[in-house]
Amino acid sequence: METPGNSFEQSARAISRMMGLIFVMFLLVGGFLVYLMIDPTLSAFQSEPEPTLIAVAPPEEDDFDKIENGIHLRTGFVEGEGLMTVVNNCTNCHSAKLVTQNRMDADGWRKTIKWMQETQNLWDLGKNEDIIVDYLAMYYAPGKKGRRLNLTNIQWYVLEE
Amino acid sequence: MNRRKFVQNSGLGAMAALLGTEIVFGHTLPKGYLPLGLQDPDPFKMFDKNPEMLVLNDKPWNIESLAHLLDDRITPNRSMFIRNNGIIPQEIDLATWTLTFDGESVERKKSYSLAELKSRFSQHTYQLTIECGGNGRSEFNPPAKGNQWSVGAVHSAEWTGVRLRDVLEDVGITSDAVYIGFHAADTHLSGDPKKEPISRGFPIAKAMQDETLLAFQMNGKDIPLAHGYPLRLVAGGWPASTSGKWLTGISVRDRVHDGPKMTGDSYRVPCLPVAPGTEVAEEDMCIIESMPVKSLITYPKTGATIAQGKSLSFRGHAWAGELEVTRMEYSIDFGSTWKECTLEAPANRLAWQHFSGETRFPQKGYYEVWVRATDSRGNAQPMVLPGWNPKGYLNNACHRIAVKVS
Known part of the structure; x- marks a missing residue:
């Protein structure tokens, strides 16, 4: 017959084993649930290779200012004298598209610069102002449009009724 | 599965993990809205727009629709042009968002939470046509400065909200009120926090019209972020720039409002007709009110x-x-x-x-x-x-x- 002390020791060991088991189970289930929160579709276990999820800065390219067919690729500006001065001063606050879609003579571009300095926090351009104005007036000068243009760039298609 | 889809399918925790920081107020993020830090560089996906639309400008975002995309009787978000003067606000907390009325002609300064606006005033829905004042600018000769819109800067969606008039009556305005001017949560391109990108408005008579709304829904849903979520002033028939997005304040003025883009030559035309190319003095320019036929x-x-x-x-x-x-x-x-x-x-x-x-x-x-x-x-x-x-x-x-x- 076992002594009461022995029986207590046995029960204590059994309880401790059970506690251990519950703890391990808890870790397993908990770990799985945490994983499910991050990846609810279990995409990591699907065979299709996943693109890297971490945003990686593009590697330093030596052709950052590449020019192709006379166009500065990064901004869309036309290649010409003063190009990089324009890129460096006119694309910090707004898109290059705001420049390239407009057409003005030298006076108009100079007034636009003055307006940006008075109201939009543009800095003093110093000697660069003439370089910028000359470039813009040369490559982004107004064309003749008349009072109404012909319809252009029509993509013809057969209309099915 | 692409990165965007992964982000959408995952919970806030995953988004926070990708951003490397906790998303404060994450629980109030509109459903399907991606924090700007995770936004797709593809503007058509980012703003849920038809990919045929034309991006005129990406800083700030200005995107034009095309005539054949505007065929719906009520314009859906997918075909609506986007016009911005500043940077779209990034942190929007519905719980703390307030609309504050101030200015020379309020009896006292007063603020309302979104919940108060929705519960205290009766709600109305109208289909309202909003056209950019510069729609069609690309045809002028000599050319005019600015985004070169063709024909697609117009839409007519259904807007739901409370009448500005009802709220102005609750605030209490004095008899010398002339104009209202809006203030909003967008930020200036230069990054200067003291500068408002745009703060326009309209005369009290327009503010008092039935159809002039403080809107919180567009086409029966929350207003899309690019169109002014969570609150937009909507003034149908007037230049779209008077329908202030991301609305945080209304100043009731005893003079014509003088916020950015109200003065100079912004949204103004010569009071008397001029020959093409004429230089016009500021004092000879008049504010555009109703848009033409x-x-x-x-x-x-x-x-x-x-x-x-x-x-x-x-x-x-x-x-x-x-x-x-x-x-x-x-x-x-x-x-x-x-x-x-x-x-x-x-x-x-x-x-x-x-x-x-x-x-x-x-x-x-x-x-x-x-x-x-x-x-x-x-x-x-x-x-x-x-x-x-x-x-x-x-x-x-x-x-x-x-x-x-x-």
Whole structure:
């Protein structure tokens, strides 16, 4: 017959084993649930290779200012004298598209610069102002449009009724 | 599965993990909204726009629709142009968002939470036509400075909200009130936190109209972020710049509001007509109020080729700012002769009206279908460019589509 002390020791060991088991189970289930929160579709276990999820800065390219067919690729500006001065001063606050879609003579571009300095926090351009104005007036000068243009760039298609 | 989809399918925890920081107020993020830090560089996905639309500017975002994309009777978000003067706000907390009324002509300064606005005032829904003042700018000669809009900077969606008038009456305004000016949560391109990108407004009479809303829904859903979530001032029939997005404040003024883009030559035209290219002094420029009569052929898309002997059905919308369109005509002979279109009444005041017509062509060849609307005061759309103005506003020249009969 076992002594009461022995029986207590046995029960204590059994309880401790059970506690251990519950703890391990808890870790397993908990770990799985945490994983499910991050990846609810279990995409990591699907065979299709996943693109890297971490945003990686593009590697330093030596052709950052590449020019192709006379166009500065990064901004869309036309290649010409003063190009990089324009890129460096006119694309910090707004898109290059705001420049390239407009057409003005030298006076108009100079007034636009003055307006940006008075109201939009543009800095003093110093000697660069003439370089910028000359470039813009040369490559982004107004064309003749008349009072109404012909319809252009029509993509013809057969209309099915 | 791409990165965007992964982000959408995952919970806040995953988004926070990708951003490397906790998303404070994450629980109030609108469903399906991606924090800007995770936004796709593809603007059509980011703003849920039709990929045929034209990006005029990506800093700030300005995206134009096309005539044939505006065929719906009520414009869906997918086809709505985006016009921004500043940077779209990034942190929007519905729980702490307030609309504050101040200015010389309020009895006392007063603020409302979004919940208070929704629960304390009766709600109304109107279809309202909003057109950018510079829609059509690209045609002016000499050219006018700014985003070069063609025809697609207009839409007519359904807006739901409370009447500005009801809230102004609750605030209490004094008898010397002349104008209201809005303030918003967007930020200046230069990054200067003290500068407002745009703060425009309109006279008290416009503020008191039934249809002038503080809107929190567009087409029955939360307003999309690019269109002013969570609160937008909507003034149908007036330049879209008066419908302030991301609304945080209204100043009730005892003078014409003088916020950014109210003064100088912004949203102003010469008070008296001038010859093209004329330099106009600031004091001779007047603020644009109601937009002029205009129309758009939304079906078929320009460039249709049809067989000889077949008839062509066409349709579109017409609008006239504060007024109604009373007559709609079309011409297939470059304006020599005009025939009537069928014209519907608007769903409500300041909503665009639908027109339709059917025509046959006498022989093979190249044609243009032109349409012109006439408003209730007898003003019709011009065939050529209307009065030149320094900033290229209010081009309501008739819309044209090309058709070939073979």
